Amino acid sequence: MELAEPFAxxxxxxxxxxxxxxxxGLISRGRDAQRRPRRxxxxxxxxxxxxxxxxxxxxxxxxxxxxxxxxxxxxxxxRNQINIKKKNTRRSKR
Amino acid sequence: xxxTGTLKVTTPTDREIVLTxxxxxxxxxxxxxxxxxxxxxRWFGPRGWSMPICEVDPRVGGGFRFVLRGHDGKAxxxxxxxxxxxxxxxxxxMESFDDYPGESQVTAVFVEQEGKxxxxxxxLYPSKEVRDIVLKSGMEHGAAESYDKLAExxxxxxxxxxxxxx
Numbered sequence: 722m723e724l725a726e727p728f729a730x731x732x733x734x735x736x737x738x739x740x741x742x743x744x745x746g747l748i749s750r751g752r753d754a755q756r757r758p759r760r761x762x763x764x765x766x767x768x769x770x771x772x773x774x775x776x777x778x779x780x781x782x783x784x785x786x787x788x789x790x791x792x793x794x795x796x797x798x799x800r801n802q803i804n805i806k807k808k809n810t811r812r813s814k815r
Numbered sequence: 816x817x818x819t820g821t822l823k824v825t826t827p828t829d830r831e832i833v834l835t836x837x838x839x840x841x842x843x844x845x846x847x848x849x850x851x852x853x854x855x856x857r858w859f860g861p862r863g864w865s866m867p868i869c870e871v872d873p874r875v876g877g878g879f880r881f882v883l884r885g886h887d888g889k890a891x892x893x894x895x896x897x898x899x900x901x902x903x904x905x906x907x908x909m910e911s912f913d914d915y916p917g918e919s920q921v922t923a924v925f926v927e928q929e930g931k932x933x934x935x936x937x938x939l940y941p942s943k944e945v946r947d948i949v950l951k952s953g954m955e956h957g958a959a960e961s962y963d964k965l966a967e968x969x970x971x972x973x974x975x976x977x978x979x980x981x
Contacts, residue, residue: 769950772947772950772951773824773826773950776824776832776949776950777822777823777824779861780822780824780834780836781821781822782861782862783858783859783861784822784836784838784858786857786858786862787838787848787858788838788839789857789858790848790854790857790858791838791839791840791844791845791848792839792840794840794844794847794848794854795840795844798844
């Protein structure tokens with residue numbers, strides 16, 4: 722009931738959401754007379770974020786190497802264009 | 816050099832990992848960097864790794880073959896087959912590692928805007944379990960260790976059960 726109050730959602734809908742979170746191991750349910758206090762289980766969430774972050778860092782390191790390759794390619798392209806222009810100007814002067 | 820963007824990694828569904836990254840280059844150059852061996856060799860290996868084998872046949876039904884070698888001499892082989900390839904916009908390929916079971920589908924989309932290219936790569940795994948193993952494999956401890964761990968995890972009965980079910 723207390724958990725449902727801040728939301729524009731029915732009590733059964735809230736229970737459904739809580740059940741999904743509980744099944745995923747993200748919350749746990751206690752017992753206190755008529756109340757069923759839920760506790761947030763932060764560990765699995767933190768673990769999931771950690772995996773994503775280490776995966777991200779692995780690929781980010783590769784992509785930074787790719788940034789350097791792309792920078793070289795752009796510089797090369799620019800140089801080639803300048804050389805072509807130079808050749809053309811030389812030709813048109815003849 | 817300056818970073819043009821930061822990689823974003825999301826998991827929109829149980830079986831997917833989506834990577835989004837902006838590169839400060841027109842997309843034909845970015846596409847080349849993903850499909851030309853002489854360019855791939857310069858960035859695809861984790862830092863300190865070499866790529867003694869890097870072959871790409873960028874056609875539908877064609878594919879690629881990579882062997883990456885770490886400083887300790889450990890080699891990791893992977894291969895793929897193109898299902899779709901539309902330079903410089905899009906490619907779809909199936910990808911697998913020599914030593915581990917499971918094949919993933921990789922869809923890469925390159926969008927250019929004002930000289931910059933946004934890459935969106937969607938990796939679709941055969942099951943949630945295989946995807947989570949890849950995420951869990953601790954990529955930060957150097958590729959060799961993580962590939963070892965991945966092999967171990969994929970060989971576990973839990974992972975085998977799930978990939979057979981997929």
